[in-house]
Amino acid sequence: MRRIFVEQIPGLTRRHSQRSERLRSSLTTIGLALAGRAGARIARVLGVSVSRSRVLRLVDALPDPSVAAPRVVGVDEYATRRGRHYGTVLVDIETRRFIDLLPDREASSLAAWLAERPGVEVICRYRAPFFAEGATAGAPQAIQVADRWHLWHNLSEAAERAVAQHRHCLRALVPAAPETGPEPVPEEEPSGSPWPTGHRFVDRTRARHAAVHALLEAGHSRRSVQRQLGMTSRTVKQLADAARPEELFTGEWQNQPSILDEDKTTPQRPLERGLHQRLEAMGGDRAARLQRQLPARPRRVPSPTKARPALHMTPRAHTGS
Template sequence: MCGAPPRAPRCTAAGAPCPGCGAWSARVHGSYVRFPADVPSGGRSVVLRLRVRRFTCRNAECGRRTFVEQIPGLTRRHGQRTERLCSTLAAIGLALAGRAGARLANIFGAPVSRSTVLRLVDALPEPEVPAPRVLGVDEYATRKGRYYGTVLVDVETRRPVDLLPDRESSSLAAWLAQRPGIEVVCRDRAPFFAEGAAVGAPQAVQVADRWRLWHNLSEAAERSIAQHRQCLRVLVPETPGTPETESDPAEESSGSPRPTSHRFADRTRTMHVTIHDLVKAGHSRRAIQRQLGNDKPNRQTVRGRRQAGRPLHRPVAGPDLGPRQVQDIP
């Protein structure tokens, strides 16, 4: 014959403060049993059986008539888990995020959903991030081409510090004005970042980031080599017995600061000649488009090649050619 179940443990405190007004009360209104989940033991789920008391608030002006006592470090209001289990799941969520964290929690005996893991992580207080000494400023896109924001990174620790909802100079200046300890601002060449850094942190030195320096250097070297590639051929020694190769007229007439693709130029000339031969044979634009086979140019391309006296190269841009100009291929 089974005996009566053991009595649930209870708190031995004489009373509890009201969470609404803070008044101390020792007048018990009633009690009930709570079953908060605790940290698993040996891969098995652990559930506590705890009897808590409900006290009556003695303050007549308080909006709460009754309240339930909470055990510090163990329970919280409306909580189904102990503080230890919540801290453990939050640490797992910080390391693995929601879906992977929920799978790991199920393995060691604390079944939980990925939404709960993310909710526990979101409930954590914001960590105190020290003001960086070297700040990196760049833009990010929530929708590329339309909506942009500003990302702020601690260059020394390589960790993000904050995200601004836009890339206006006023937002950056207001953020920098609250952190006077910034000594260096590493940014790109955007004018709004330069203005915001100058207004918000006039004591800081503005420098270009490493990627921009290497990128600008590579572009300048590419333009210089493209403009002086004829001079580089003189430096190449001629091999005995090998006839000297003739220079490509397309390269000599090209004033583009960027290298020209010979394969694209040959394909353009071939298409130009083919289209003009088909036009002389009396074919329409639609028939020419069908007969070109794998190239499959659209009707506008066929019309442009048909009206052009010489094959046209793709538009190029550069400091020597202007914003966009069409370059001829002989």
């Protein structure tokens, strides 16, 4: 029986390896930069046929990088499911890199992790009681401070509470404004439009209509107007096709004349004057909306009539059952 013993040379050969160490390191570098699918495509361009799973296995086979003992540690919580499952994240504040993740946020887990690293000098933590207990038990020599975000957050909340409590003092320091009479409202020229002024929807539509037409008159295309004003192509088309903004207004307004106004001052009911027939003859969407505002038509009640005697006796009535 013959046996062959082969000595492995570190950095040159590997037991049961199908690739050279140089090709293996190249594929590992590609996997670290591009992960699996993109790394496999780049390797195929370089003339190496490899699957995305193989690239990921090469990355997983790498040893964990050696991390120096942290001196300043940041402690905060993370949620795998908000409101139910939380864990603890530990960050090296000096290098701004993640160090470890703990599966929970218990004080005992944090204390055990800090006890294995006695070189921690400063703990920048979230202001939670379980983090305070774990930091005190695991690293009693470390200084505990609050992180920057929570410092600014707590400062803003304290300032807001102080201002709310002393609001009456601030009002007393503000000089009273001199009383002036009401400013005269300039009379607007009659525009012949039945639509109201000062309404939010109406003023916004008029402003957008004016902005679109101003850009179009300046030589901009509709696509350019859409990009500058942040509107959709359909909205720009509606505003551009309308010569006047009144063409875009729909709905009923209080100061718009209605055919129901003449019935408001008369004691006669609208139903008795035949408004339903007038609206049906008018037709259109506006007539349908006005018709829905009217009360429903009264049902016809049959006039009481005398019971007619039966012309012949039925078998049931004859038997008296």
